Amino acid sequence: MAMAKRDEGKKVNSNINVTPMVDVMLVLLIIFMVVTPMLNNKVNVDLPTVTASTIMENANKEDAITVAVTRDGKTFLGGDQVSLSDLGTRVADLLSKKTDPGADKSVYMRSDSRAKYGKVMDTIDAIRVAGVSQLNLLTDINQQSN
Template sequence: MAMATRNEGSKVNSNINVTPMVDVMLVLLIIFMVITPMLNNKVNVDLPKTDSATVMEDANKEDAVTIAVTRDGTTFLGGDKVSLDDLGPKISAKLENKTNKQVFMRADARANYGKVMDAVDGVRAAGVSQLGLLTEKREQAEPVTTKK
């Protein structure tokens, strides 16, 4: 009489299928690549539109000192809310170890001009000689032709 034995354990596939994991990782990579440039501007302001805007590449750097003035007159240094009295000393502290003493300002198009000038005065009080005012380039509309 022969004894029947089960040999199922030798047929077990112990390989890990990494294809779904790679798919998920690629989707996450694409999402982070799309979202990362949006994180640079921590304070949302509606920049004024101009015809002769020039590109300021240094404003997009991670260590750039950026001031934002919102529509209601609130002043931000980077992503932190600051008062106008504290603006000068805080900018001086940020620029202390830098060779490039340039500051960039993002002011809302509908912000009170006096509040923007107060922020500029705070920047000048910190000893900054180069202040970049950030704007957006206006889209050129196609000329309208009329038939006579």
């Protein structure tokens, strides 16, 4: 009686197939590229629309000082809710940390289009008390053509 010998061990492929890993990494890269711009504006407000505006690219930078006023009158500095009495000192602290001579020392304000006018003006006053000389009001561009 003869013994049957298998040669399956010679057919085993020990190479690592990286194609599925590359596919997963490319999908994750695309997802992060789409989601990252949305993370910049931590507080959702419906900005007022205007027909003539200036594009402010510095407002999208990581170190930009952004103040937001929501529809219900809450004030946010970055993503943190603050009271109007604390807003001036916190803005002044953030501005004092920018020691680079070329640093952008302006404050960007995002206000909901349905926020009360008095609340927006109180927020502007609190920012001005902090010694801010450059306050930029952010808006959306009206996309309707005449």
